[in-house]
Amino acid sequence: MSELANCQHNYGAFGLNILSDIPLPELPVHTSTDFSPAAVSITASSHEGWPSLEANEHSTPSLQMAAGDWRLELEGIGWFRAHAGETLSYERWDDSVSDRDLRTFLVTSGLAALLIQRGALVLQGTTLVRNGQAVMLLGAPASGKSTLACCLQQEGWQLLSSELSVVSEQGLVWPGLQQLKLWHDSAVALGLDWAQLPLVRRGLKRYALLPEADVSSQAIPLALIYIIIGGNRNKEAGECEIQTRHVKRQAVALLRLRNNAYQPRVYRAMDQEANLFLQVSALARRVHIYSLELPDSVKRMQQALEKVDLLIAGSLEAKPATELEAAAEAQEEAK
Amino acid sequence: MSTPDNGYWYLASYPKSGNTWCRVFITELQRLAGEETPEELNLNLDVETGAIASSRLWLDDQLGINSCDLSFAELDPLRGRAGESAWLFAEGERFHKVHDGFQSPDSRGRPVVSTAGCRGVVYILRHPEDVAVSLSHFFSWSLESCLNFLLDPSAALVPSARHGGHQVRQHMGRWDQHVLSWVDQQQLPVLVMRYEDMLVKGPETFLALTQFLGLPDDPSLVNQALRNTSIESLQKLEDQVGGFAEKPKGAERFFRSGRSGEGAQQLTLEQRQRLAEGLQKVMRRFDYEGVDEA
Numbered sequence: 001m002s003e004l005a006n007c008q009h010n011y012g013a014f015g016l017n018i019l020s021d022i023p024l025p026e027l028p029v030h031t032s033t034d035f036s037p038a039a040v041s042i043t044a045s046s047h048e049g050w051p052s053l054e055a056n057e058h059s060t061p062s063l064q065m066a067a068g069d070w071r072l073e074l075e076g077i078g079w080f081r082a083h084a085g086e087t088l089s090y091e092r093w094d095d096s097v098s099d100r101d102l103r104t105f106l107v108t109s110g111l112a113a114l115l116i117q118r119g120a121l122v123l124q125g126t127t128l129v130r131n132g133q134a135v136m137l138l139g140a141p142a143s144g145k146s147t148l149a150c151c152l153q154q155e156g157w158q159l160l161s162s163e164l165s166v167v168s169e170q171g172l173v174w175p176g177l178q179q180l181k182l183w184h185d186s187a188v189a190l191g192l193d194w195a196q197l198p199l200v201r202r203g204l205k206r207y208a209l210l211p212e213a214d215v216s217s218q219a220i221p222l223a224l225i226y227i228i229i230g231g232n233r234n235k236e237a238g239e240c241e242i243q244t245r246h247v248k249r250q251a252v253a254l255l256r257l258r259n260n261a262y263q264p265r266v267y268r269a270m271d272q273e274a275n276l277f278l279q280v281s282a283l284a285r286r287v288h289i290y291s292l293e294l295p296d297s298v299k300r301m302q303q304a305l306e307k308v309d310l311l312i313a314g315s316l317e318a319k320p321a322t323e324l325e326a327a328a329e330a331q332e333e334a335k
Numbered sequence: 336m337s338t339p340d341n342g343y344w345y346l347a348s349y350p351k352s353g354n355t356w357c358r359v360f361i362t363e364l365q366r367l368a369g370e371e372t373p374e375e376l377n378l379n380l381d382v383e384t385g386a387i388a389s390s391r392l393w394l395d396d397q398l399g400i401n402s403c404d405l406s407f408a409e410l411d412p413l414r415g416r417a418g419e420s421a422w423l424f425a426e427g428e429r430f431h432k433v434h435d436g437f438q439s440p441d442s443r444g445r446p447v448v449s450t451a452g453c454r455g456v457v458y459i460l461r462h463p464e465d466v467a468v469s470l471s472h473f474f475s476w477s478l479e480s481c482l483n484f485l486l487d488p489s490a491a492l493v494p495s496a497r498h499g500g501h502q503v504r505q506h507m508g509r510w511d512q513h514v515l516s517w518v519d520q521q522q523l524p525v526l527v528m529r530y531e532d533m534l535v536k537g538p539e540t541f542l543a544l545t546q547f548l549g550l551p552d553d554p555s556l557v558n559q560a561l562r563n564t565s566i567e568s569l570q571k572l573e574d575q576v577g578g579f580a581e582k583p584k585g586a587e588r589f590f591r592s593g594r595s596g597e598g599a600q601q602l603t604l605e606q607r608q609r610l611a612e613g614l615q616k617v618m619r620r621f622d623y624e625g626v627d628e629a
Binding site: 104185265 | 391392395396397398399400401402403404405406408409412413416417419420449451495496497498499500501
């Protein structure tokens with residue numbers, strides 16, 4: 001890896017030593033001396049020099065993939081390539097593209113693709129730590145993970161990984177992205193001085209919240225997984241309970257984890273789907289999984305968190321399955 | 336490049352114009368034509384005709400990124416690259432609901448939906464006076480606000496960049512701009528369906544739909560599907576599932592009245608004149624009567 005000579009920045013995230021030629025402040029600086037993680041590189045290179053790719057049928061016009069090779073073309077931003085689980089290359093679209101623009105996609109989609117190539121289990125989730133135990137919040141983009149995570153930070157929890165979380169075979173979650181992204185309305189509702197926060201990217205009304213305290217450099221045992229689901233439309237306005245329901249059926253838990261993998265299409269296109277099934281199956285056996293329904297406002301979320309402990313699932317309001325949920329689970333299982 | 340499937344279609348409309356009725360009809364027709372016919376349609380489990388084109392989850396799957404990291408101005412030109420491949424876990428033919436106009440001011444002259452491999456679009460339209468009344472119930476807006484919305488060239492669903500959501504912004508523009516953006520575009524075959532014809536001339540209108548979409552077109556099957564998806568049947572099915580999943584929080588129910596002519600009854604003369612003044616050309620083109628301009 002001759003490009004490594006240009007990599008002045010050294011990070012330790014997702015169990016990897018990440019050497020980069022551009023600064024990535026979202027990642028923890030590599031400090032650990034008690035193990036030697038595999039090194040991967042992030043470097044600029046001309047996409048015209050990348051070898052031609054025979055993309056498979058799971059590719060899309062933006063996302064070209066084959067086993068061990070992932071290419072993303074984002075008009076106006078750049079080209080990205082993850083290869084063989086070792087190198088992440090990029091080229092900016094033009095000189096107007098900032099480092100911030102590039103790294104937004106390098107540390108999310110790019111690193112996730114690289115990790116999937118390495119056989120890692122990458123979930124679309126934010127993980128927080130308290131008392132040496134980790135809780136993972138899974139859910140679709142804009143489902144409330146970051147807002148809930150920020151509320152938990154205000155309650156003393158520490159962020160371990162945002163947006164994507166990597167779980168080891170032993171059920172440990174590695175430190176990862178250290179940046180919570182908050183929409184303007186959430187930042188206001190959380191009482192943050194949003195005018196002082198950096199934008200995630202120019203043109204967005206989304207702010208980057210970086211941790212003040214040092215983050216853990218060690219992987220942390222995963223205690224519980226919460227899958228955030230959409231609010232109950234028939235819920236009374238003003239209710240401020242956080243409601244949970246234990247996902248007891250293994251088959252349903254497995255499918256929900258699979259659906260919350262980071263970019264399931266990427267797993268399939270890079271021949272890692274069987275591996276994903278094995279990994280989520282093992283995880284579903286190891287860790288209890290709950291669906292979690294949030295109150296419909298940040299204030300009520302904060303009030304609810306004062307009364308419950310997410311490390312003790314039993315402290316939350318248990319929600320009986322509605323007829324619809326029971327039927328949906330049966331349908332999921334049948335699939 | 337496309338994931339092998341049976342192609343895809345769009346069911347496009349301005350909101351509250353009969354799009355959901357159309358999707359439920361297609362689902363019911365396929366259910367009736369299937370080898371194993373379950374007892375009854377479950378509105379919340381069975382109506383899976385394909386992702387709405389503005390679904391963030393769908394766009395993220397297609398684009399390979401978290402679309403929250405793009406501004407609307409960046410996202411709209413890229414949206415046309417989403418859709419050529421099937422949703423990862425989808426099976427069979429896809430009928431994507433769309434409320435966006437065919438293009439947006441940010442899409443750089445490109446469609447905001449994929450056209451490659453698309454087999455066609457069904458455009459459903461409804462008298463704008465009735466759309467105003469239906470929007471009012473759906474969004475819990477005043478009739479005046481709904482009129483302003485129908486006449487606003489920058490009207491959009493999910494327009495705020497200050498918070499996220501499960502759907503991205505959908506630019507629609509004025510009601511007449513929305514209609515023309517779809518019915519006059521030259522890139523996809525179009526079948527135009529008027530809501531009023533779906534009500535009054537159901538059998539032939541829905542038969543034409545099934546033939547356009549290449550669905551089973553046995554008239555007895557079409558008529559049975561139509562009976563099973565009448566407004567009374569849909570209200571009963573909605574009650575059975577304790578509320579349709581697509582109903583907004585403030586609305587009492589999703590399938591409310593389904594009638595035509597409510598706008599003429601509930602809007603004031605001045606309000607009807609405003610609509611006519613703004614939309615008359617397209618209203619006339621599709622045989623919608625209004626009142627004379629003030």
